[in-house]
Amino acid sequence: MHWLPTNLTLRWLNLEPDEIRPAALCFAISFTWGFAQMLSWTAASTLFLQHYNAAQLPFISIASAVLIPLSGLVYIKLRGKLRFSHQFMVFAALFVLMPVLFRFLLAGDALRWPSLAFYVWYYMELAFAALLMDSFVNRMFNLRQTKRVFGPIATGSDLAGIPAGFLIGVLVGYSGVENLLLMAAATSAVALLLFSHATRAYKVRVESGDVQMDDADGDGGTAISLRTLLKNPLVLAILAIQALSELNVEFINNAFYSQTEQYLSQPEAMAAFLGTFFAIASIVSATVQMLASSRLMRVFGIGGCLVLGPSLVALTLLAFVASSWVGAAPAFVFACMAGAKFVQYTVMVSVDDAARFTLVRSLPPIIQDRVLAISGTVLSPVVGGLSGLALLGMIHLLGAEAAGIAAVATGSLIVVIFIGRLAARAYSANLKHVLSERAISGVELPLNDPGTAQMLVNMLSDADPRTAMCGLDLLSRQPRAEFKPALAQALRHADAGVRARAAMAFQDQAAPADLATLQETLRLESDPNVIAALLPSVGRAAGNECAPLLRGYVENADERVAQGALVGLARHGGADGMDSAGRKLEQLQMAHDPARRAFVAETLGKIGASSLDGLIVPLLKDEDLEVRRKAIQAARYLHNPLLGAPVVENLTEPELRPTVVETLIEGSEVLLPPVDELYEHSQDMLELRAMILQIYGRVKTAEGIRLLERRLEETEPELQHEAIMALAHSSYRPGDAGRRIIEGLILRYAGYATWLLRCIMEIGPAGDQSLLQPTLWRELRKKQGVLFTLLGFLYPSDVMRFIRFAFLNSKSEDKVAAAIELLESMLARSGHAPLLPIFEGTLVERRVAELEKHYPGRAPDLAQRLRELLAGDCASGNRWVAAVTLDFLHSRAELASQIEVPENPRISIARAWIEPPAAGGVSCMSVLQRVAALKRTPIFADVPEEVLSDFAPEAVETVFAASAPIIRTGEMGHTLGVIVEGSVRIFRGRQTLAELGVGGVFGELAALSPEPRTANVTAIESTRVLELNAAAVERMIETRDEAAKGIIQVLCQRIQTTIREKTFEDTGTFRVQRAAASRKAPARMLQELEKVVWLKKVEIFGSLSDTILLHLARLATEQWLDAGDTLFEKGDLGTSMYVIVEGEIAVHDEDRLIATLHPGEIVGELALLTSEVRSSSISAKTPARLLKITQSVMQELMWDHHRLTRGIIQILVTRLRTMMTAHTIDDAAGVVDQGNGANQP
Known part of the structure; x- marks a missing residue:
């Protein structure tokens, strides 16, 4: 468009190209209203002085001071009833209609009051036009943009006075003063049309503030x-x-x-x-x-x-x-x-x-x-x-006099400075509050007050096993003598699991006085698990008589009982007991049966005596992997530094790595020195060294932090990045020497980011059709993440964590802008120019120009930039970057001829990724093509290509002839298939369940939770399929949030589709019938410990620590429903889930009852996880109490706690399988998302 400003003008106005059109529209509305107001002011002043005199002007001020506030209160009241666009249109229409009305009232010469009334109306219009304009600008721009555009836009009304002032004399000469009102109305009509255009062109922005924001999660709520x-x-x-x-x-x-x-x-x-x-x-x-x-x-x-x-x-x-x-x-x-x-x-x-307007803009829209x-x-x-x-x-x-009045004004200005x-x-x-969804780091659970102690006692005797187990879990953290009677009572609980857990807890407090009671309990007990748990307690209470009492159980046919006896002997039987247990375990260790050796390893872990290292070392090197796994798990409880080396040696075994990692983390820092030695001697094993750095970070001890600080000087970028992230997880705060290292790293990574921005700028449109440009943007995001982490070492880490999460993860433009604004307020002034352009969303050219003042680089040369990318300069040296760079050059011969590609292992792998391998005359897909195929599926759509490239080589590519079977009913399934070419039919018996084309996915439930297949899959035509096994999918979920999120989204969508499309058995009807009288809220709010207990009963929260659950409990809010109250309707936007504490909840679709939920169950989790509308309505069958958990809190927990995420996936898989089995829907029949084009070529 020729009328758009030039780059020079943009620089002068401090605007970005994408801000020009909305800013011009706002300026036009401001200018138009300013013009109309100038006409109205001239007419109002002149007409007033014609009928009155200047001495009566105070009446105008008095009337305005009364009417404008009253009108403002009406505006506030309407704001809760109308959308902003509707409210704007109403007031803008009044700005058009009122001058016309006054013009006709002034037509009668006998009337004087209209001139007075119009003067008052002019002041009201002035106030409300400014209010509407400010609110409009708030919606059109985010916080950072507002700081730039407010000044130019606000000048519109001021500049309008210049042409209006010149034209008024001419207009009055032609048409008279009264007709200025009609001209003002016509000009206001233009502003109305401009706003009407804005509501169509920028509908999302204009309506962005209409969601009530006082409810924290955006659910809505009262004003x-x-x-x-x-x-x-x-x-x-x-x-x-x-x-x-x-x-x-x-x-x-x-x-x-x-x-x-x-x-x-x-x-x-x-x-x-x-x-x-x-x-x-x-x-x-x-x-x-x-x-x-x-x-x-x-x-x-x-x-x-x-x-x-x-x-x-x-x-x-x-x-x-x-x-x-x-x-x-x-x-x-x-x-x-x-x-x-x-x-x-x-x-x-x-x-x-402008500064005050920026302050207002940082508030939630409803408050603004x-x-x-x-x-x-x-x-x-x-x-x-x-x-x-x-x-x-x-x-x-x-x-x-003037001096005295000025002195008072000076005093008030000093107050303004202080308030500023x-x-x-x-x-x-x-x-910080805007970004404070993060930082669910856990708080200590207080168990010291009498009320909490009594509650724990009541929990131990609760008939509900889940409640009793929760009490025992909490008690295990702070065992105290006053709980001993309650523990003794729990030994007689109806549930065997509770009895076993109580027996384990009782062991630490057992005394000689308890021996008779324990022996009687043991005599009456029949469950082997409980007997095994009781025997160590009996041994502790027996003291010197321990060995005679327990030896008889050592040879018990049930190995659980034998194990309990061996643990009791070793722990409480003195030297004689330890010797007896050691000899028995040594005999079993020599057995040929791996199960016996695994029994020994598990028993050694339960004994936990460091002196038994001679027995466990051979097991750590056992030929059977399961024996080694049990031995590694046991090593974490022995706390013996001699076990470090044999445990660490197992890191080279991929199947044992997760167990080794957990042992090293929980086994204290005595096991770390051998880990450091392995790091030094594994120069060519990048993945192993990265894992070791992650271990240091998760250990969170002084020794682990010291070792990590040494690794900040790593020359390998990926390892240096891992060291930085591991230190962040360790709550690292540097000393003077460490601070200098961190400051140097900040400058280095800022230079890397500047270099990437130069690459992006210089490659420009040439890279739009390749993978190179998006890859470089992702590399920049990684550098930005590292910079946030490094800054967190020097500035308050919790605040920097808020900023990092909002900037990198939030989809809200306002939150990203708030993050940058908070970063600017946190940084020292000297850090603004060298760092802020890296994070700004402004034009790349402008960012580079500002950054090059601090990080000068070579003159622009695309060939040179590509050489640097291939060489791995500026920490860009991963295999995926090299591969997409080579792919970019593949179709550009003129550039390729100018570049000599280096030869090294990284480039060799990159070459292999872009060149399809030949396999028996059948053309195969390159890694890049496999990545593209996986990326087309909804499950992996949000996973970066770089991550998929690590798993794509593991995918098995198979071509099936027409009518060839791919999956048979009854086979054990552990893979998912992605259709690359062709199509498949999914059927059971003679019934066709689905036909899938290119991009379709089948068998994904089997990859998430292996089970026998429940349907057949056959190729309709010659079909190429990529199969990814369960182990690869599991590793992707563990390491990449995006993959876990994509899988959860897909599972939720499939459940919702099943609910919408399938016919369910008739479970009855449900009609919303409100109670005759409203039930008051419960007289007593739940205590924090009670909330923790209810959360622990929910399956998906079972893996979280008590400290995390307490933090979650404090964020969860109680909500009460009367019988017949509706919690939410089908089709409502879902941003919260609820835990049922009391009462019964009906899941229904209009009058059709789908299910009845009871205390301990959850509701609303599907819409919360997907941010989609509710698939059914939820109402209370009986008076109910619920705990509400918002979407932001759940996202924080999910992405920080892998076991919670995995638990959610498992629950969704189980739920979907149950629905499919109950209603004849096949496990393998699922297109991941047929509505999103999964079947499309």
């Missing part, structure tokens, strides 16, 4: 009360600054006009001065507002800009006051006062307004609207009226 609003420190600061600024304007105006009247007594001289003064001031104000306000905010920060104007005005006012009191020359005194007014009119209006409405339509007119009354009192009662500093702090705190 925020004024009392709640005023509890927000930032809101209080904004309103205080607005009120004092209004007071300052009134006081400074009075002092200025008083001094002008005194110094320039001649009317002609006064008029000439004022005209020239305000003309120059308006030009300077518009220039500063359009070109300098955003740059000043960048230089001085939000806090600096809030105090800049008040400080300058206060200084000039002090000069005026001092010169007045010392009797300085009148010209100097007047110059000081004029200077104060000039600064107030230019800097305070231009810079402070209320603050703007209160400050613009309630606070300003009220404070303006009160300021006028105060001035009248000072002048007429106290005899105050507080506002800057509140602004940073508010940004």
Whole structure:
């Protein structure tokens, strides 16, 4: 478009290309309204003075001060009822209709009151137009953009006064003053049309603030009360600054006009001065507002800009006051006062307004609207009226002169400066709150108060096994003598699992006085697991008599009982018992049966004696992998440094690595030295060395941190990255030496990021059709993530973690902007220019230009950049980058001829990935092609290609002839298949369940949870299939959040599809019938421990530690339903899940009952996990109590706790399988998402 501004203009305006159109639209609306308001002001002033006189002007101020606040309250009330676009249209239509109405009222010469009423209406229009314009700009731009665009947009109404001023004289000469109202109405109609266009062109942005934000998760909720609003420190600061600024304007105006009247007594001289003064001031104000306000905010920060104007005005006012009191020359005194007014009119209006607007923009949308409405339509007119009354009192009662009035204004400005500093702090705190979904790091569970202790006792005797087990889990963390009677009572619980767990807990407190009771309990017990758990307690209570009591059980036919006896002997039988147990275990260790040797390893772990290392070392080297696995698990409880080397040697066995890792993490740092030796001697095993660094990070001990700090100097980029991330997980805070290393790494990675931005810029459109450009963007994201992590070592780590998560993971543009804004407020001023452009979303060319001042590079040369990519410069040296670079060159012979490709192992692998291997004359797919095929499936759509490239070589490529069977019913399934070419038929018996084409996926449930196949799959035509096994899928879930998220999304969608499309058995009907009388909320809220217990009963939370569960319990809110109350309707947007604590919940579709849920079950998790609409309605059958968990909290937990994510996947798989079995739907029949084109070629 030829009319778009040039790059030079963009730089001057400090705008980005994608901001031009919305900014131009906002400017046009502002300009149009400004033009209309100029016409209205001229008409209002002239008509008023025709019918009244200047002495009656105070009546206008009084009427406005009453009517505008009342109208503002109506606006706030309507805001809760109407969408913003509808509210804007209503008020904009009034701006059109009211001037027309007044024009006809003024047609009668006898009527005087319309001129008075129109003057009041003009002030109301002025206030509400500013309010609507500010709210509109809030929606059109994010926080970072607002800082840049507010100044240029706000000048629209000011600039409109210039042409309007010139045209008014001409228009009045042709049509008269009254017809200016019709022209104002016509101009306002243009603004209405512009906004109507904006609602269509930018619908999502305009409606972005219509979701109520006070409910934390976006579910909706009631409007925020004024009392709640005023509890927000930032809101209080904004309103205080607005009120004092209004007071300052009134006081400074009075002092200025008083001094002008005194110094320039001649009317002609006064008029000439004022005209020239305000003309120059308006030009300077518009220039500063359009070109300098955003740059000043960048230089001085939000806090600096809030105090800049008040400080300058206060200084000039002090000069005026001092010169007045010392009797300085009148010209100097007047110059000081004029200077104060000039600064107030230019800097305070231009810079402070932009800073205040930025403060408001950081608030949630619903709060933004209320603050703007209160400050613009309630606070300003009220404070303006009160300021006028105060001035009248000072002048007429106290005899105050200009100097005294200026002194009061100076004092209020000092207060504004102080509040401005507080506002800057509140602004940073508010940004932290906006991003504070993260940091569910766990808090200690207090068990010391009497109420909690009694609750634990009650839990141990609860008939529900889940409750009793929860109590025992909590008690195991803080065993205390007062719980011993309750434990003894739990030994007689009806559930064997509870009895066994209670016996294990009782062992640490067993005393000789308990022997008779324990022996009687043992005599009556029949469950082998409970007997095995009781025997160590009996041994401890028996003391010296332990060996005679337990020897008889050692030869028991049930190995569980024998194991319990051996543990009791070794632990509590003294030297004799240890010797007896050792000899028995030594005999079993020599057995040929691997099961016997595994029994020995498991028993040694339960004994936990470091002196038994001689027995376990041979087992750590056993030829049977299961024996070694048991021995590795046992080693973590022996705490013997001699076991470190044999345990670590098993890291080279891929199947044993997860067990070794867990042992090294839980086995204390005594096992770490051999790990470090293995790291040093594994130079060519990159994956193993990276795993070792991850182990150091998860150990979180001083020794682990010391070893990691040494690895920060690694030359291999991937290992250095792993060391940095591992230190972050260890809560690392560097000393002086470490700080210097971190600062150097920050500069290094900032240089890497700058280099990547140069590559992206120079490759430009040439890389759009290849994988190279998106790969470089992902590399940049990785460098940004490392920079956030490094900055977290120097700045508050929790805040930097909030910023990192919002920037890298949030899909909300506002949250990303808030993250960058908070980062700017956190960094030292010297770090702004070298770091902020790396994270900004501005034009790449502009970012590079700013960064090259700090990280100069070579002149632009695409061939040179590609050489550097292939050489692995600037930490870009992974195999995928090399592969996509070679692929990029493959179709560009002219570039390829200029580049000599280096030869090294990385390039060799990259070459292999882009060249399809030949296999028996059948063309095979290259790794790049396999990655593309996997990427087309909904499961892997969000997984980066670089990650898929690690698993694509493991996929088995098979070609099936037409009619050839691919899967048979009854076969054990452990793979998923992706159709690359051709199509397949999925059937059971003679019934066809589905036909899938290219991109279709079948058997994904088997890959997630291997089970026998329940349907047949046959090729319809010659079909090529990529098969990925369960082990590869599991590793992908463990290591990549994106893969886990994609799988969860797909499973939820399939369950929802099943609910929508299949006919279920009739489980009855359900009609929503509200109770005759509303049930009050329970008199007692759940205690934190009770919440923890209920959360522990939910299967998906079972793997979380008590500290994490307590943090989660504090974030979970209680919700009560009366019988018949509806929690949510089918089709509602889901952003919360609920744990049922009391009552029965009906899942229904209109009157059809789908299921009845009971305490301990969860509801709403599908929509929460997918962010899609609810697939059914949920209502209370009986009065119910629920725990509400928001989407942001669940996402935090899922991506930080792999076992929770895996548990959710397993539950979804089980649920889907149950539904499919019950309603004749096949496991293998599932297209992952037929509605999203999985069948399309």
